[in-house]
Amino acid sequence: MGVGLLKWDPFNAFKNVYSTCLLIFSVVIVMGLIGTSQTGLSSQTSPAVAYIVCWAALIWLTSVEGTQGSFVGLAPINPEIYKDTHPISYMCNKVTTMGDNLDRYLMGRQFMVCCIVFIINMSAGPAGDVELWGLPEGVKTAFFGVGLAMIFFTAMIGQLNSQVNASVCMLDYCNNYFSVFTMWVAMAIEFTGLLHASYLIAMLVNKLAGAESNSKEEPPTGGAAVFYWLRCLVSLAILSFCGVVTVNALFTGQTTIWEGIPPILSFIIFLILMSIVGMLEGMQIAFFACAKLRAEERGSSRFAKLTANLLFKGDGNNLPGFMIGRQLTVVSCMFFVARVTSVKMKEGSGNMFGVSDGVQKLFDSGLLGALFLTIVGSIAWQLVAAAFPIAFMSNPLTYILLRIALAIEFTGVCNGAWVLAAIHAKLAGFQRDEVYIGTAEERAAKNMGDDYDKLQVGPGHMTKLPAYVEHAPKALIELMGTDKNVADFLHKLSQNSQVEYVEDSKATQQGTVSIPLPE
Numbered sequence: 001m002g003v004g005l006l007k008w009d010p011f012n013a014f015k016n017v018y019s020t021c022l023l024i025f026s027v028v029i030v031m032g033l034i035g036t037s038q039t040g041l042s043s044q045t046s047p048a049v050a051y052i053v054c055w056a057a058l059i060w061l062t063s064v065e066g067t068q069g070s071f072v073g074l075a076p077i078n079p080e081i082y083k084d085t086h087p088i089s090y091m092c093n094k095v096t097t098m099g100d101n102l103d104r105y106l107m108g109r110q111f112m113v114c115c116i117v118f119i120i121n122m123s124a125g126p127a128g129d130v131e132l133w134g135l136p137e138g139v140k141t142a143f144f145g146v147g148l149a150m151i152f153f154t155a156m157i158g159q160l161n162s163q164v165n166a167s168v169c170m171l172d173y174c175n176n177y178f179s180v181f182t183m184w185v186a187m188a189i190e191f192t193g194l195l196h197a198s199y200l201i202a203m204l205v206n207k208l209a210g211a212e213s214n215s216k217e218e219p220p221t222g223g224a225a226v227f228y229w230l231r232c233l234v235s236l237a238i239l240s241f242c243g244v245v246t247v248n249a250l251f252t253g254q255t256t257i258w259e260g261i262p263p264i265l266s267f268i269i270f271l272i273l274m275s276i277v278g279m280l281e282g283m284q285i286a287f288f289a290c291a292k293l294r295a296e297e298r299g300s301s302r303f304a305k306l307t308a309n310l311l312f313k314g315d316g317n318n319l320p321g322f323m324i325g326r327q328l329t330v331v332s333c334m335f336f337v338a339r340v341t342s343v344k345m346k347e348g349s350g351n352m353f354g355v356s357d358g359v360q361k362l363f364d365s366g367l368l369g370a371l372f373l374t375i376v377g378s379i380a381w382q383l384v385a386a387a388f389p390i391a392f393m394s395n396p397l398t399y400i401l402l403r404i405a406l407a408i409e410f411t412g413v414c415n416g417a418w419v420l421a422a423i424h425a426k427l428a429g430f431q432r433d434e435v436y437i438g439t440a441e442e443r444a445a446k447n448m449g450d451d452y453d454k455l456q457v458g459p460g461h462m463t464k465l466p467a468y469v470e471h472a473p474k475a476l477i478e479l480m481g482t483d484k485n486v487a488d489f490l491h492k493l494s495q496n497s498q499v500e501y502v503e504d505s506k507a508t509q510q511g512t513v514s515i516p517l518p519e
Helices: 010-035 040-044 047-074 087-096 101-124 137-145 148-168 177-192 197-209 222-251 263-290 302-312 318-341 357-364 367-387 389-393 396-411 416-428 433-437 440-445 474-482 484-493
Strands: none
Touching: 010 040, 010 047, 010 101, 010 137, 010 148, 010 416, 040 047, 040 101, 047 087, 047 101, 047 148, 047 177, 087 101, 087 177, 101 148, 101 177, 101 318, 101 367, 137 148, 148 318, 148 416, 197 222, 197 367, 222 263, 222 318, 222 367, 263 318, 263 367, 263 389, 263 396, 302 318, 302 389, 302 396, 318 367, 318 396, 357 367, 367 389
16 A cells, blocks of 8 residues: 555455544544643643644654654665665665664664654543533544544554555655654664663573674773663663652552542553553564564464464465554554553642652653653563564464454554555655665666665564574574675575565564575
């Protein structure tokens, strides 16, 4: 869908039309809530402020989601091919493929997604029980109580449509200064050290997996080492404090969760939602890691076989189908987590822990919940899944969530995103990447082949892993690391490089076909 991807056979046409109608209805009623000052931000400031914040955040979210697919997908491609046709994309590629910058960008970007979703919820989400234009109770319950309006509004406009276009038009999508701005903000967030606790988790995962760090940079020394470890410790302290604030608010009933829910149940709901988000984040990594494995290598347990058979059967459409259903499920859980964890002190109860009004406003903003969700509910699970993909495939919950995601995708409830993507691509004049740089085979024939060493993959990294490298004999892996000629030769053995999948809820990477190697 998107550029040449939008299908109009009878069944898909029906899904396109009804999903687009749902999207339009959702946009109208969300704007109505803001206009009548029935959202968190509009009730505290003014509808005009809430409108500006909501749409600014939503537009930025499209860039955050789209640039991820572009930057990861373009990483292995020789940038000199498109230096003249796409100078800004060229500049972005040179930055993100320098050292470990792609990892840094992906980590900062993950926090940006959580923060932006929290901001959209704050500016456009309903504040308590609402009344709008005499809508029936059933409609209000479904679209405001359950949150369908905000889910459709955010997922289709802010995430899926940009992921669709960025998956096949990577060069055009990031060839603008808005993408440059998004890239530098993400890397600045990582530089602050807020997320450095994730590196401690990565070190632990590497140790458990028996793997060594495959960083492209030398370990920091001297003052740089002190600065690095200081940020790790500060990040760990901040993460712990975020957890304390969140749990305290839940157990004292000081959050924006629905009235009447007891504190212990609030805490249980919080844990369940965090676990679902984490599983879905980890599943996408595990599925991509297993996509190129032979059937017998994908695990021997009953659920590993069930999951693999369902995911990779037929022409393989269930993998991108899962990514679509997964995205809607993740954003749904994020909205619920935002509501469950956003601090709201009861009237007359004072400030939490006796902090100043300024600090209390920070608590109320939901930023602490967003940081906690980013590290504990997202990045940590991705790192574990990258190191232990077969264990994820063998988890019964993986199979259940895969079924749910595919069922959601089958309903076509998000097909409006493809319609929106097609309109966007038409207006922006997007063209497929092959128009500018040819296919992987054509690039290889011209001796301008792709360099997959630029992708940070495997244990300790969130980028998808070319399976033939991960499952090669240990001696061969070590030889590839020390002798570039060997690595180049093995890459050239595969002639079917391809851009296949949409990633997060959210992105596409270019991978290589697995070549069976002797054990």
